[in-house]
Amino acid sequence: MRFEGAGEPLSNDGPGIPVELVRTLLGLLRSQLGLDTAWLSSFRDGVQVFEVLDGDALAVDLSSGDRASLADSYCVRVVDGRLPAIIPDTTGNLTTAALPVTGEWGLGAYVGVPVLSPTGMTLGMVCAVSREAKPYLADIDLRLVKQVAELIGTLIESPGTSASTTAAQREAIRKVVSQRDFEIVFQPVHEVASGKVMGVEALARFPHAPFRPDAFLAQSALLGLGLELELAILTRVLSMVSQIPDEIFVAVNISPGAALVAPWARLLADVDPSRIVLELTEHTAVLDYSALDEALEPCRTRGVRIAVDDVGAGFSSFSHVLELTPEFVKIDQSITRNIDVDDARRRLAHAIAELAGQMGATVIAEGVENQGELDAVSAVGITAVQGFYLNRPQPLGHGFEPASVTAEPADLMRAEVDLLGERRFELALAHSPIGMAVVGLDGTFLRTNRALRAMLGYSKWELAELTFQEITHPDDLDADVALLTECLEGRRRSYRMDKRYIAADGRIVWGALTVAIVHAPRDKPRYFVSQIVDVTADRIREADLARQAATDPLTAIANRSAGWGRLEHLEAGGAGYGVLFCDIERFKAFNDHHGHRAGDRLLVEVAHRLRTAVCDDGMVARWGGDEFLVITHSVDDAELARLADLIADDLDNKPVTLGDGSQVPVGLTIGYAAHRPGDGRSIDTVLDQADHAMHEKRQHRNEAPA
Numbered sequence: 001m002r003f004e005g006a007g008e009p010l011s012n013d014g015p016g017i018p019v020e021l022v023r024t025l026l027g028l029l030r031s032q033l034g035l036d037t038a039w040l041s042s043f044r045d046g047v048q049v050f051e052v053l054d055g056d057a058l059a060v061d062l063s064s065g066d067r068a069s070l071a072d073s074y075c076v077r078v079v080d081g082r083l084p085a086i087i088p089d090t091t092g093n094l095t096t097a098a099l100p101v102t103g104e105w106g107l108g109a110y111v112g113v114p115v116l117s118p119t120g121m122t123l124g125m126v127c128a129v130s131r132e133a134k135p136y137l138a139d140i141d142l143r144l145v146k147q148v149a150e151l152i153g154t155l156i157e158s159p160g161t162s163a164s165t166t167a168a169q170r171e172a173i174r175k176v177v178s179q180r181d182f183e184i185v186f187q188p189v190h191e192v193a194s195g196k197v198m199g200v201e202a203l204a205r206f207p208h209a210p211f212r213p214d215a216f217l218a219q220s221a222l223l224g225l226g227l228e229l230e231l232a233i234l235t236r237v238l239s240m241v242s243q244i245p246d247e248i249f250v251a252v253n254i255s256p257g258a259a260l261v262a263p264w265a266r267l268l269a270d271v272d273p274s275r276i277v278l279e280l281t282e283h284t285a286v287l288d289y290s291a292l293d294e295a296l297e298p299c300r301t302r303g304v305r306i307a308v309d310d311v312g313a314g315f316s317s318f319s320h321v322l323e324l325t326p327e328f329v330k331i332d333q334s335i336t337r338n339i340d341v342d343d344a345r346r347r348l349a350h351a352i353a354e355l356a357g358q359m360g361a362t363v364i365a366e367g368v369e370n371q372g373e374l375d376a377v378s379a380v381g382i383t384a385v386q387g388f389y390l391n392r393p394q395p396l397g398h399g400f401e402p403a404s405v406t407a408e409p410a411d412l413m414r415a416e417v418d419l420l421g422e423r424r425f426e427l428a429l430a431h432s433p434i435g436m437a438v439v440g441l442d443g444t445f446l447r448t449n450r451a452l453r454a455m456l457g458y459s460k461w462e463l464a465e466l467t468f469q470e471i472t473h474p475d476d477l478d479a480d481v482a483l484l485t486e487c488l489e490g491r492r493r494s495y496r497m498d499k500r501y502i503a504a505d506g507r508i509v510w511g512a513l514t515v516a517i518v519h520a521p522r523d524k525p526r527y528f529v530s531q532i533v534d535v536t537a538d539r540i541r542e543a544d545l546a547r548q549a550a551t552d553p554l555t556a557i558a559n560r561s562a563g564w565g566r567l568e569h570l571e572a573g574g575a576g577y578g579v580l581f582c583d584i585e586r587f588k589a590f591n592d593h594h595g596h597r598a599g600d601r602l603l604v605e606v607a608h609r610l611r612t613a614v615c616d617d618g619m620v621a622r623w624g625g626d627e628f629l630v631i632t633h634s635v636d637d638a639e640l641a642r643l644a645d646l647i648a649d650d651l652d653n654k655p656v657t658l659g660d661g662s663q664v665p666v667g668l669t670i671g672y673a674a675h676r677p678g679d680g681r682s683i684d685t686v687l688d689q690a691d692h693a694m695h696e697k698r699q700h701r702n703e704a705p706a
């Protein structure tokens with residue numbers, strides 16, 4: 001549904017965008033996800049404007065500046081929950097399969113995340129698409145898309161809030177209200193045990209900013225249009241009840257203010273009231289419960305039921321539940337989120353379920369997004385659920401299918417929980433002197449304890465925003481991920497490794513890590529439990545000891561065993577090596593003449609000269625007494641000869657200064673040999689040859705006429 005306007009200049013009230021930077025981010029996203037085209041669009045006056053495109057724009061026949069209707073877009077449906085943010089195959093989703101834009105743009109796979117302003121306003125969308133379906137796309141990919149969208153949200157300037165924009169927005173909202181330009185979608189509420197649909201919740205959808213229904217309703221209320229809009233929605237929903245299967249209830253949201261003034265007798269005249277549930281949110285304070293009770297009484301006597309919405313979100317501390325004695329209590333999604341790994345949330349949900357049970361109300365957990373949450377709400381005794389994991393909000397006509405997923409029976413769930421020693425685990429987590437974390441399957445830190453946070457210097461909130469991948473030293477990441485993958489694939493249940501973490505201040509912290517995978521019933525991996533002991537001090541000590549064991553104490557260069565180790569390493573590498581055997585001439589006489597102190601000084605000086613000559617290209621080891629071995633990568637005789645000359649010349653030209661300031665000439669006799677790849681010579685043979693060459697040289701010199 002494209003409008004004319006390709007190439008049009010962006011309107012003045014559009015967002016200020018650093019185009020090249022955004023394009024780079026989009027390119028990164030596209031290539032990471034293996035998709036053809038990515039874009040940033042902005043939402044303006046019911047239209048999305050394609051601001052920046054990257055990749056194959058021709059594939060979707062779009063260019064920067066193009067505009068398209070939002071009402072017909074995937075984007076707005078992602079914003080309001082009708083579509084998931086990741087659609088690996090558009091033919092496999094009823095909504096996308098039916099949207100004309102799927103065929104028009106040839107969309108096979110889609111990923112889209114809203115771009116929010118720092119104040120939480122939806123500015124637009126970051127999307128990436130391809131012609132082909134991409135079955136490999138999964139929720140785990142969402143993290144990257146969210147990060148890119150978040151970053152772009154901070155980069156772009158919000159559209160101006162000039163008086164004219166606000167006036168235009170007001171006008172648009174007025175138009176939506178007066179023309180009843182909204183849609184109603186329905187989200188099923190399921191029985192936990194059977195997956196059966198017990199009812200549906202009607203949710204309004206608007207074709208204009210701010211799109212999110214709660215935000216749109218709030219803005220309409222500010223314009224004095226709230227009541228009119230709510231009553232219009234209510235009328236529309238009630239008119240649709242006859243199209244919804246008889247055995248299920250229809251819940252509709254209503255503010256206490258609207259409930260007080262709604263003309264109930266007229267509204268309920270043509271509908272079976274026993275099918276209607278009114279959802280009153282706990283977010284809204286009620287000043288006069290008796291007035292509300294009175295207003296609702298005629299409805300309730302005719303069979304309308306009441307639900308208190310968003311319980312646990314903390315606003316009215318259950319007063320709605322206590323005052324209204326509702327038939328349904330809906331637990332807010334902020335309680336459901338991660339309830340499977342959070343004891344406090346589970347206890348709160350359990351307490352609400354007990355209270356509601358005693359009052360004869362049915363508890364519905366909202367916002368269930370995965371099997372873990374479904375199992376956990378079931379385990380605390382909640383019998384009804386609503387959430388994207390079971391079904392998304394959908395227009396009438398799609399039919400309301402039972403959920404294809406059900407919760408594990410609570411006793412099995414408890415067995416699993418006991419297996420983990422849940423309560424003891426919570427205590428251990430809180431009080432353990434060892435760092436502990438509960439890590440999600442995608443690597444996010446779901447829970448961390450104080451010890452871990454102290455070890456790494458991050459706050460609880462900082463860690464909650466990070467994945468273990470982000471704070472693992474890059475050199476240790478592959479090994480860690482490989483072991484983790486073996487756990488996920490069922491090839492092992494736990495692993496141990498020493499690895500480096502990057503602390504908040506950039507320090508490297510060595511951790512002895514033990515990871516165990518925790519499965520949900522039916523052997524589905526659920527999360528990892530990690531224990532991390534800080535072994536940085538041990539590592540430093542070990543490194544010191546290793547250094548000491550490999551170092552000659554007098555000259556501080558490698559000792560014979562370290563030299564031998566290097567030769568074995570080079571031999572195993574197969575690329576060959578060269579050695580220079582160096583012997584200090586007449587060292588015994590020097591010692592006898594100048595004393596052992598001066599002898600030591602000479603050895604230190606020779607070691608220093610050799611290291612300077614060899615630089616980083618090789619190793620210098622003290623082979624014993626007055627013998628040194630230079631080990632290089634070079635296997636070329638001419639190069640080895642050059643190095644030998646360089647060393648000998650340096651000593652010839654610069655005498656060694658002794659402690660008393662006197663200068664003495666020192667000579668080195670050097671013999672060299674090389675092991676070339678494939679020549680089959682052992683280390684001993686090569687060393688013998690170099691030693692032999694050195695002795696020959698010495699003999700030669702001794703025989704030479706003085």
Ligand code: C2E
Pocket residue numbers: 080081187202203204212213214215217230233252253254255279281309310333366367368369386387388389393
């Ligand atoms: P609510 O009544 O608590 O509605 C549930 C909200 O949770 C809906 O958001 C629904 O799309 C969303 N939701 C359902 N399952 C999941 C899930 O698994 N994960 C997540 N993240 N969200 C889920 P929606 O439609 O955006 O509505 C937001 C709020 O706006 C509603 O909260 C309700 O308070 C208000 N609202 C929506 N439609 C109407 C309406 O027609 N009239 C009135 N008065 N208020 C409405």
Ligand code: MG
Pocket residue numbers: 201253279309
């Ligand atoms: Mg509701």
Ligand code: MG
Pocket residue numbers: 309310330332333366
């Ligand atoms: Mg709610």
